[in-house]
Amino acid sequence: MGTVSDAEKKPAVIFVLGGPGSGKGTQCANIVEHFGYTHLSAGDLLRAEIKSGSENGTMIQNMIKEGKIVPSEVTIKLLQKAMQESGNDKFLIDGFPRNEENRAAFEAVTKIEPAFVLFFNCPEEEMERRILSRNQGREDDNIETIRKRFNVFLESSLPVVEYYDSKGKVRKIDAAKSVEEVFEAVKAIFTPKEEKVKHHSHAIL
Numbered sequence: 001m002g003t004v005s006d007a008e009k010k011p012a013v014i015f016v017l018g019g020p021g022s023g024k025g026t027q028c029a030n031i032v033e034h035f036g037y038t039h040l041s042a043g044d045l046l047r048a049e050i051k052s053g054s055e056n057g058t059m060i061q062n063m064i065k066e067g068k069i070v071p072s073e074v075t076i077k078l079l080q081k082a083m084q085e086s087g088n089d090k091f092l093i094d095g096f097p098r099n100e101e102n103r104a105a106f107e108a109v110t111k112i113e114p115a116f117v118l119f120f121n122c123p124e125e126e127m128e129r130r131i132l133s134r135n136q137g138r139e140d141d142n143i144e145t146i147r148k149r150f151n152v153f154l155e156s157s158l159p160v161v162e163y164y165d166s167k168g169k170v171r172k173i174d175a176a177k178s179v180e181e182v183f184e185a186v187k188a189i190f191t192p193k194e195e196k197v198k199h200h201s202h203a204i205l
């Protein structure tokens with residue numbers, strides 16, 4: 001049997017999903033700091049594409065204002081470019097896949113299966129409160145677009161989470177707690193088993 005060279009090795013990918021405002025970006029920043037992943041937010045990449053003056057800019061801007069999902073082809077190209085440019089081989093892909101089309105196209109184009117899906121579960125009222133006090137000047141952080149984003153999340157994104165759940169790949173986190181408490185739960189998922197045993201035995205000794 002042939003061996004796989006480093007150049008042929010597929011990168012490790014974790015999809016980070018959850019409703020709008022559930023805290024995906026906040027927790028990804030913590031994971032990057034502690035575990036050496038590169039964080040790629042599909043929404044951030046799309047917003048950067050608008051700013052760059054690309055030919056797709058107006059289409060993307062209109063979709064984001066309406067809370068709609070941009071065609072996979074566009075988003076996947078941005079993700080692939082960012083992955084290549086990062087020089088890393090482990091990624092947190094935040095806010096993607098957002099629908100079945102995103103999921104199937106990413107798998108077909110990249111042949112990458114996620115190691116697992118980190119899913120931030122948060123009640124809608126809490127997500128709404130967080131988004132309305134975010135103050136980052138996002139054009140979609142207004143109550144009208146927020147409602148549309150929640151509908152898209154329920155109708156198109158949750159089925160993707162259910163798909164991965166049926167494959168035993170979802171790690172669900174209670175995201176309604178404080179940033180620190182949520183990160184404790186996240187850390188428990190990212191800490192290798194041997195480390196947990198080490199810490200546990202130190203605590204006993």
Ligand SMILES: Nc1ncnc2c1ncn2[C@@H]1O[C@H](COP(=O)(O)OP(=O)(O)OP(=O)(O)O)[C@@H](O)[C@H]1O
Nearest residue numbers: 019020021022023024025026130134177178179182
């Ligand atoms: N556990 C938490 N408790 C309270 N506020 C939080 C918590 N996590 C994040 N926030 C705040 O809520 C807002 C939304 O968080 P964040 O941007 O990380 O969410 P997101 O899931 O990436 O949202 P979006 O899908 O809209 O990009 C931010 O202002 C952030 O500081």
Ligand SMILES: Nc1ccn([C@@H]2O[C@H](COP(=O)(O)O)[C@@H](O)[C@H]2O)c(=O)n1
Nearest residue numbers: 042043063064067068069070095096098
């Ligand atoms: N896979 C994706 C991800 C995002 N979008 C669009 O961007 C908006 C903002 O996304 P955030 O993750 O930053 O909240 C989202 O509402 C979509 O309009 C997308 O099309 N495809």
Ligand SMILES: [Mg+2]
Nearest residue numbers: 024025041043
């Ligand atoms: Mg975000």
